[in-house]
């Protein structure tokens with residue numbers, strides 16, 4: 001699979017950290033409680049931890065504060081440059097959810113990244129992670145999700161009413177899933193999964209691999 005949306009991050013990399021601190025009104029709600037979301041994902045992870053879509057390293061820094069072995073996986077060269085500048089000693093891999101090398105991991109984590117995959121690809125990614133995780137290993141991630149198709153369409157319509165054209169376009173272009181679909185992806189693969197909402201858009205997913 002080629003990695004989609006890399007042109008978005010070529011453009012966005014240099015101003016990404018301004019967006020997450022709420023300086024872009026269109027994305028203010030998406031990034032509300034951002035620090036708390038990252039801190040919670042870091043707290044729920046166990047070492048060795050592999051992070052997908054590390055971006056400018058905001059979750060990575062929190063992982064490093066808590067865990068001994070942290071591998072950051074990031075496909076965008078522009079995001080990787082910022083990440084390496086911020087954390088020079090970090091092990092950074094040019095890879096993505098469907099192509100990575102992690103000999104061992106007790107947890108896989110990501111924030112604001114899993115929606116770059118179609119739902120079918122999300123299932124493939126969970127298979128790849130499950131093959132590496134031990135029983136009781138975890139996938140912990142936060143991302144935009146919707147409880148139903150109606151809720152998804154209402155949110156897009158609301159963004160258009162507010163004049164948030166970039167946000168509306170983003171919600172229509174990328175693959176923001178429905179919670180029942182994600183629940184099925186995890187439970188059918190032997191994970192115990194919980195979903196916790198943090199703002200209108202973002203939910204935290206904690207999926208634990210059950211024993212045989």
Ligand SMILES: C[S@@+](CC[C@H](N)C(=O)[O-])C[C@H]1O[C@@H](n2cnc3c(N)ncnc32)[C@H](O)[C@@H]1O
Nearest residue numbers: 009052053054055076079096097111112113116
């Ligand atoms: C919105 S940023 C999130 C960055 C960071 N995780 C955060 O929470 O602020 C999404 C990141 O996912 C990366 N990404 C895009 N497609 C990806 C894929 N298929 N696999 C892994 N990462 C991907 C992007 O390059 C970008 O760095």
